[in-house]
Amino acid sequence: MIHRPPASEEDFLNLIDRHFATAHPHMRLGRGDDCVRLACPQDMVLSTDLFLEDVHFRRSYFSPADIGHKALAVNISDIAGMGCRPLGFSLGLVIPDDPTLTTAFWNDLLGGMGALAHTHDIPLTGGDLSRGPYLGFSVTVWGTPGPTGRVLTRNTCRPGDAILACGPIGLARAGLFALEELGPEAIALVPHAIRAHLRPTPRVADGLALADIPGVHGAMDLSDGLARDLARLTGPGLGADLTLTESALHPDLIAHCTRTGQPALPFAVLGGEDYALIATAAPDSVPDILARIPQATRIGTVAATPGITVNGQPFDHTGFDHFATHE
Ligand SMILES: Nc1ncnc2c1ncn2[C@@H]1O[C@H](COP(=O)(O)OP(=O)(O)OP(=O)(O)O)[C@@H](O)[C@H]1O
Ligand SMILES: Cc1ncc(C[n+]2csc(CCOP(=O)(O)O)c2C)c(N)n1
Ligand SMILES: [Mg+2]
Known part of the structure; x- marks a missing residue:
């Protein structure tokens, strides 16, 4: 079965559960309901990025684990760009009808994403999945400022800086x-x-x-x-x-x-x-x-x-x- 695509949405969600914990201090209620319930600090930053096949990556030279890593990494990078640390993320998946997108492929992809999530100790709080014309990811990540409470922005410099x-x-x-x-x-x-x-x-x-x-x-x-x-x-x-x-x-x-x-x-x-x-x-x-x-x-x-x-x-x-x- 590992060499076939997941047979149902439920199979897919079970696969996700194998790579991402359903409990984390940032979540008061984890995945499985209509919404996640978060335990949020007062001050948060949030960003969304798309990661699309043949626009941002190609399967001919990205391994599945590379795809999973980069889809999340480019989002965490936006949190870093604000001088903040990440707290959690959600994952939108568009999945084409393609027999090569097997359970083994998804295990490797979610493994690459999960390893990076683990490095930053951020939970996957939820998401959505749908059939679509090509492989695509929409990741939303949020975070919070460091101990000083300072957030770094654009448009704040002076000539000579x-x-x-x-x-x-x-x-x-x-x-x-x-x-x-x-x-x-x-x-x-x-x-x-x-x-x-x-x-x-x-x-x-x-x-x-x-x-x-x-x-x-x-x-x-x-x-x-x-x-x-x-x-x-x-x-x-x-x-x-x-x-x-x-x-x-x-x-x-x-x-x-x-x-x-x-x-x-x-x-x-x-x-x-x-x-x-x-x-x-x-x-x-x-x-x-x-x-x-x-x-x-x-x-x-x-x-x-x-x-x-x-x-x-x-x-x-x-x-x-x-x-x-x-x-
Ligand atoms: N579809 C959209 N709807 C609303 N706002 C958007 C949309 N796309 C981009 N923006 C906003 O425009 C700004 C610039 O977006 P962009 O995705 O270029 O961000 P970036 O950080 O410059 O690039 P990257 O996401 O590659 O790091 C962000 O504040 C973003 O939220
Ligand atoms: C197959 C293929 N063709 C071209 C590129 C180059 N590219 C795609 S998106 C982007 C900017 C950042 O993305 P965004 O602005 O969406 O965050 C760049 C430089 C690529 N990675 N793969
Ligand atoms: Mg950016």
Whole structure:
């Protein structure tokens, strides 16, 4: 039976129960009723993200466990981008009529998701499932601020603020392009880039640390690439002067760009799906930030006029947009 799709909704829900506990201190009443009853703190943040086959992932190079991990990881990353910690999540599933989506497949997928949920000690509080034209996930995750009660937002920086990044820039894009070109074979060439694309790590600890430093003015997670997300961080009327050297980029990104004959810096600035955090901060707080978050790097300065420059040159390409035809 493990090699066939679950036979009924009830079978599916039983499978979910095998991977996710029905009791947790955050739930006063767990899955099984019309609604979950939560034990919530007063101050919460909440976010929803879709994760769709052939838009966000492909089954040809994502393992089932990778799909489960990333569907949840990109959502937890939004909580991290607010400087908060996650508390729980719900899961919407769209499932095509496909004999290869066996119980074994779902066990692996829910196992990948469950392992990440376990890492962050967050319960699956409920969800919904339906037949549909292709495989898709809608995850809603919520969280709460850290001990200081501070939430980091966008549109809160001033000209002259430092721009910082926690996590590699552009690496996941190198992984995506290598996988799209070569399939799973790409792992031998650029293993870190492949992992960055398939298994992003939500940077919850970094976000909480940023929220704890008064000089930090704002933050967000980087999903559409610096070229598109920087303007969202600074808000209208401001821009970003980036100072980036190739030596600051990950060697796998350089290897991918060298092999495919393209300049590495623009590739990195366009890069999407890194789920790094970007933050703005008063310049005099940068040493404190770098001391407390050693993996953070300063990548530039907030400019008083809109637009992005990279090492003094205007950067006119835009990053990822679901509705644009070109990057
Ligand atoms: N269908 C929708 N209905 C209402 N609000 C939406 C809808 N889609 C997006 N939004 C809101 O628009 C804002 C930007 O959404 P978006 O999904 O681009 O978030 P993001 O954090 O910038 O990207 P990502 O989700 O990739 O991290 C969010 O506040 C989101 O809640
Ligand atoms: C098959 C395939 N084609 C293209 C991409 C690239 N991609 C898809 S969504 C996105 C931005 C983040 O998503 P969202 O804005 O929905 O949160 C990016 C960069 C991919 N991952 N897989
Ligand atoms: Mg986000």
